[in-house]
Structures are given as structure tokens and as C-alpha cells.
Amino acid sequence: MTGISVAFGGVKALTDVSLTVEPGQVHGLIGPNGAGKTTMFNVACGLVRPTEGRITWRGGELRRLRPDQLAKLGIARTLQGVGLFPGLTVLENVMVGAHKHARAGFLSALLAIPTADKDEARLRERALGALAELDAEEYAGRYPGSLPYPVQKRVALARALVAEPELLLLDEPASGLSEDEMRELGELIQHLSGRMSVLLVEHHMDLVMRVCDQITVLDSGQQIAAGTPEQVQNDPAVTEAYLGDAVDAEADAAELAATDGGTQRG
Numbered sequence: 001m002t003g004i005s006v007a008f009g010g011v012k013a014l015t016d017v018s019l020t021v022e023p024g025q026v027h028g029l030i031g032p033n034g035a036g037k038t039t040m041f042n043v044a045c046g047l048v049r050p051t052e053g054r055i056t057w058r059g060g061e062l063r064r065l066r067p068d069q070l071a072k073l074g075i076a077r078t079l080q081g082v083g084l085f086p087g088l089t090v091l092e093n094v095m096v097g098a099h100k101h102a103r104a105g106f107l108s109a110l111l112a113i114p115t116a117d118k119d120e121a122r123l124r125e126r127a128l129g130a131l132a133e134l135d136a137e138e139y140a141g142r143y144p145g146s147l148p149y150p151v152q153k154r155v156a157l158a159r160a161l162v163a164e165p166e167l168l169l170l171d172e173p174a175s176g177l178s179e180d181e182m183r184e185l186g187e188l189i190q191h192l193s194g195r196m197s198v199l200l201v202e203h204h205m206d207l208v209m210r211v212c213d214q215i216t217v218l219d220s221g222q223q224i225a226a227g228t229p230e231q232v233q234n235d236p237a238v239t240e241a242y243l244g245d246a247v248d249a250e251a252d253a254a255e256l257a258a259t260d261g262g263t264q265r266g
């Protein structure tokens with residue numbers, strides 16, 4: 001993505017941001033709150049059209065990237081929420097992610113139309129394989145609503161992986177996970193990068209520093225640093241941006257405490 005700018009009405013969410021996810025690499029996108037990470041992620045998955053800039057994929061420019069084209073382009077994503085279909089079982093949810101591999105289409109496969117028997121069997125096998133990779137095979141027959149949040153997140157990831165994407169877009173995959181689950185997620189992401197590229201938007205800095213090959217840092221819609229985890233960690237502009245964020249939070253807390261104190265005194 002080159003020279004990406006996005007404006008929402010008068011708000012400039014991104015100004016001239018460029019990043020390239022290299023084949024087989026994990027690329028982290030970080031920055032304090034409101035930096036523009038989600039907006040950039042949404043540009044990468046076609047949910048937000050940039051005001052300016054170019055998106056290049058497989059050597060060609062994508063003039064109009066739409067979310068429904070992603071699977072055909074070899075791109076899969078998971079979003080901040082979980083986004084599973086509550087009325088489908090875990091297995092069926094994952095099969096939805098594999099539908100581009102089915103000749104007769106997902107609907108006929110799901111409805112078990114006779115001509116789709118072979119496709120359905122293949123889909124089922126692929127979906128079970130993806131669930132097994134995420135250690136979630138045992139939940140295949142369950143409905144998402146009955147499962148703990150971290151398991152739902154694993155199912156959502158299995159649904160993205162089953163299409164065997166070339167590029168996997170992950171928006172805050174570690175949110176709501178315990179330390180142990182986060183460590184497992186880190187290992188999984190590193191393992192996956194052997195066969196696909198990953199763009200990772202994440203708040204948990206230790207995870208980002210552990211698994212990313214390259215990192216782009218945004219602040220107030222601008223790119224303030226880019227490089228290896230070590231380069232980014234030692235970049236004064238990055239420290240300053242995060243420190244500014246912490247100082248703001250402290251000032252807010254102090255102001256709130258002062259207001260509370262005033263109320264008590266009054």
C-alpha cells in the first residue's frame with residue numbers, strides 16, 4: 001500500500017502512509033489510540049476506500065478492492081469481534097471460509113444437493129483440518145454462542161485459514177486472551193508465516209515484538225517509524241508517541257480525581 005490517505009469528512013484518519021507486507025513475513029501495525037491502525041487495516045480489506053494512494057497485490061494495482069473479492073485474491077481476515085454465524089455449527093462456520101474451493105458452491109454444499117456430495121466431503125475435510133490446526137476440532141458440532149470467547153476466536157481464525165490465503169489480515173487477535181493463550185497465538189502466527197504473509201494490528205506490544213519481522217508505527221494518522229522490532233523499539237519518535245499517550249491518560253485520571261475531590265468537598 002503506497003501513499004494511503006483517508007479522510008472521514010473533515011477528519012484526516014491517515015496521511016500518506018505506505019507499507020508493504022513481504023512474502024512469508026509478519027508485518028505489525030501499531031500506534032497509540034486513534035493512530036489510524038483500524039482505518040489502515042480496513043483499507044487493506046476493502047472496507048474503506050482511500051482518498052489517495054495505491055494498493056498493489058501480486059504485481060498489479062487493485063483499483064477497486066471490495067471485501068467480497070478478498071477470498072478470490074488469496075486474502076483472508078479476522079475482525080476485532082468474532083463474527084461467527086450463530087445459527088451455524090462451528091464446522092459449518094469454518095466451511096463458509098472454504099467455499100472458494102468448492103466447485104458447486106457453498107450453499108449447495110451446505111444443503112447437500114447430490115451433485116455437491118464430493119465437494120461437501122472435501123470442504124468438510126478441509127474445515128476439520130483447519131479446526132484441528134487450531135486445536136478446536138472437538139467443538140465442530142457445537143454452536144458458537146455456547147463456547148468461551150477464546151475458543152470462538154480460534155474458530156474465527158480457522159475460518160480465515162481454511163481458504164489457505166497468501167495474506168492473512170489479523171485485527172487485534174489477542175484481545176480478550178489470557179497470557180498463555182496469547183503465547184500460543186504468537187507461536188501459531190510464527191508457524192503460519194512459513195506459508196503465508198501476515199498483517200497484524202495489535203495493542204499487546206510484547207506479542208508484536210516477539211512475532212513481527214517488520215513493524216510500521218502510526219501516530220495521529222501519520223507514519224512515524226518503520227523497521228525491525230529492535231529498530232522500532234529504539235526509535236525516540238515511538239517512545240515519545242507512546243509516552244504522550246500515557247501522559248494524556250495520567251492527566252485525564254488526575255483531572256477526574258480532582259473533579260471527584262471537588263464534588264466530595266462540595
Ligand SMILES: Nc1ncnc2c1ncn2[C@@H]1O[C@H](COP(=O)(O)OP(=O)(O)OP(=O)(O)O)[C@@H](O)[C@H]1O
Nearest residue numbers: 008011012013031032033034035036037038039040
Ligand atoms: N468512520 C469514521 N468516521 C469518522 N471518523 C473516523 C471513522 N473511523 C475512524 N475515525 C477517526 O479516524 C482516526 C483513526 O481511527 P482508527 O480507529 O483507525 O485508529 P486506531 O489506531 O485503530 O485506534 P484504536 O487503537 O483506538 O482502535 C480517529 O481520529 C477516529 O476518530
